[in-house]
Amino acid sequence: MYDPVVTLQRILKVYFRAGTEVSVLRDLSFSIPAGTFLAIMGPSGSGKSTLLNLMAGIDRPTSGVVVVAGTRLHELSEGDMARWRARHIGYVFQSYNLIPVLTAAENVELPLLLTHLSRSERTDHVKTALRLVGLGDRMDHYPRQLSGGQEQRVGLARAIVSDPTMILADEPTGNLDRESAEDILTLFGRLNRELGKTIVMVTHDPRAAERAQLIRHLEKGVLETPP
Amino acid sequence: MTLGRLILRNTMRRPVRLGLTVGGLAMVVLAFGLIRLTLDQWQASSRAALKNRLITVHAMSDELRLPLAYKDRLTVIPGARTVHFGSVFGGVYQDPKQSFGSFAEQASTFFETYPEVVLSDAERLAFLQDRRGCIIGHRLAARFGWKVGEAITLKGTVYPGDWELVVRGIFRSTSPNVMGEGELYLHWAYANERLKTTEPDRADQVGWFVVRAADGINGQTVAEAIDASFANSSAETRTESEQAYFAGWVARSGALLRGLEWMSGIINGIALLVLVNALAMAVRERTREYAVIKTLGFQPLHLVSLVLGESLLLALLGGGFGLVLLFPAAQLYAVMTQDRGYVASYSITTETMGMCLGVMLLVGLLAAVWPAIRLIRMTTLEGLRHAG
């Protein structure tokens, strides 16, 4: 158990665009205790996704220290970073991003191909994950045969199947109707409460954010605790 | 589930594009295969030809004929062992379009001159004893369903009139590139006898003499002696060993052969372009999926294996289909490229098949390089932002 799971120190993220510097994150420091369900809010372009991607190990800061799950991410090579992601991060996308030629079960199994699990163990894990999100009866459906809410639940199952240290979600309910969004948020809540998962969710939606234990606002590159 | 299954599903994803790509590759393999067969055939002809079998024809043209009387003078040339002769017979069976080669040959020296001919002793004897007999290659027999003992009527073109012949033997050849298996041979004496009454001016002439040089004698020396002996006569001769004849022919066709070699390289370039195009399109469309797979923790090498697998699969599918088409195509090709009835047999060797598949493997390997480099360079973030 890593506690805190995430520690960011003096993070600076600057893009150089057409000769001008655009600083997205400015001297940002904070940490996330293990077992937290955190919602990050903020206006469009404020750098929410950028922040999440730094924690997910798919982006690097211009300067500063990123320690997630006890690993100093900014020091890893690309290959090591990928291996690290496979072990510690379950990522949920706004647009689900399932592989269309694979069934629900196969999509969920994909991350397990990087583990040493046997074929039957993998199948067990996949079944467990899909049952957890309430799709035990949709194993052999292809993404196009599922509703948006169901697709996102498969996305969630894929994120948790390898039992990662942390779940990161970038506007996971952004494409969903109210009801499906509620289902997803309820699942996040259960994962957090029952399994003690650390969850970081970026969202625009205040009702979604309310479901988290903790809300942070990102404004002009700085994290603020809401009043 | 394995990555192999993902490769398979990705490959089958767009059936129309799959069909067009595999079809395109199959066409290339087909063309490549036919060119290889042509080149093989030419090389095999010159290799299989006998060194001590000398062919004497009219010096001015293959088409002109030589007097039969030359035979006696050839026989006394030092080093000449057997003197054989023959002519194009030009027989037509029912439909002139269904042509095949037919030749009038001196029967008594035929088998000694052409040891490639494989025929049972009984059939050999039956042919020699029947002036109206003929022997046919087994391919010709199969083509018209002719049996030993069957009487057939041919319409003569070079030797006019209707000819009733009896099939006395069906032979195979130990070297089909030199001695084909799709021809008919009859007695020159019989053909000539009829010509004496119908067109006496053209009788007692032959298309070629074939002289077997005695063992241990240099064929070239004998050939020179023959041509020297007929120098300054009304019909001068040109004599070459069969091997030199084929070699000369191959040499004369050298530019063409080199052209074909080039062409076979170029069409493989086309295959490469077809495949690179298909792969590049597929990889572009799936950029985001590859980025997702990377996000899950897969390495660039995993992505490369996905693309390489797909590329090789497409190439081998194309190669396989091309080979399947090559077999009937080679038969059709043989019939279409027949020369005055001489039907070459294009046999598809394992070497040819290996070459076709080998080239496709190489094409599959090369085609994956560029899309793979693009995937390696792609950062996960860029890929995830990719629209589509």
Ligand SMILES: Nc1ncnc2c1ncn2[C@@H]1O[C@H](COP(=O)(O)OP(=O)(O)OP(=O)(O)O)[C@@H](O)[C@H]1O
């Ligand atoms: N590759 C890039 N090059 C230049 N600028 C970039 C790049 N990626 C992001 N940015 C800029 O960084 C800022 C933050 O982007 P980010 O995607 O993190 O915002 P966000 O808070 O997630 O916005 P949204 O709510 O719209 O998703 C934006 O102004 C964006 O234009």
Ligand SMILES: [Mg+2]
């Ligand atoms: Mg965003």
